[in-house]
Amino acid sequence: MRIFFLALASAACGFMLSACVKNTQVAESSTSTSTEDTEQSTEVVMPNSDCHNCGMPSLEYPKWVSRADDLYFCSPRCLMIKCMKDPKIKTATTMTVIEYYETKPLAVKDAFFVIGSDVTGPMGNDFIPFADQKAAQDFMAEHKGKKILRFADLTQELLNEALGR
Numbered sequence: 001m002r003i004f005f006l007a008l009a010s011a012a013c014g015f016m017l018s019a020c021v022k023n024t025q026v027a028e029s030s031t032s033t034s035t036e037d038t039e040q041s042t043e044v045v046m047p048n049s050d051c052h053n054c055g056m057p058s059l060e061y062p063k064w065v066s067r068a069d070d071l072y073f074c075s076p077r078c079l080m081i082k083c084m085k086d087p088k089i090k091t092a093t094t095m096t097v098i099e100y101y102e103t104k105p106l107a108v109k110d111a112f113f114v115i116g117s118d119v120t121g122p123m124g125n126d127f128i129p130f131a132d133q134k135a136a137q138d139f140m141a142e143h144k145g146k147k148i149l150r151f152a153d154l155t156q157e158l159l160n161e162a163l164g165r
């Protein structure tokens, strides 16, 4: 019986000791230098790639994924919706959509968007982006598009029209 108690006591002692060591480590890391803080922030390897508007995993739609700096959107549609809800997004340094034919990133400010066409994105009616106006016009004729829109001209009315509301 006595041995049992001894064992218990030493186990408890060991536990307390390790708890104590742990506490010391926590204390040390909480007083870490700014260098370590930088290291911690780089541990967040990828920015959250879920659509900032609807929450869908945007990287699953490589032909539609749109970006405003490190914010991801599943489609130009979600990017436009969010820009109207939160105009701060428009101040992003880099905003890109994926060009419809080339399937490469295209600056939003350079894009010609066709709205009201029969081509839909991951969330339904979408803004179909083209690098040049002629391509947008041809696409519009072929796919029953309604309008060609530049990002700078986007209004709530045009957004509603694009979404078919």
Ligand SMILES: [Zn+2]
Pocket: 051, 052, 053, 054, 055, 056, 073, 074, 075, 078, 123
């Ligand atoms: Zn979305």
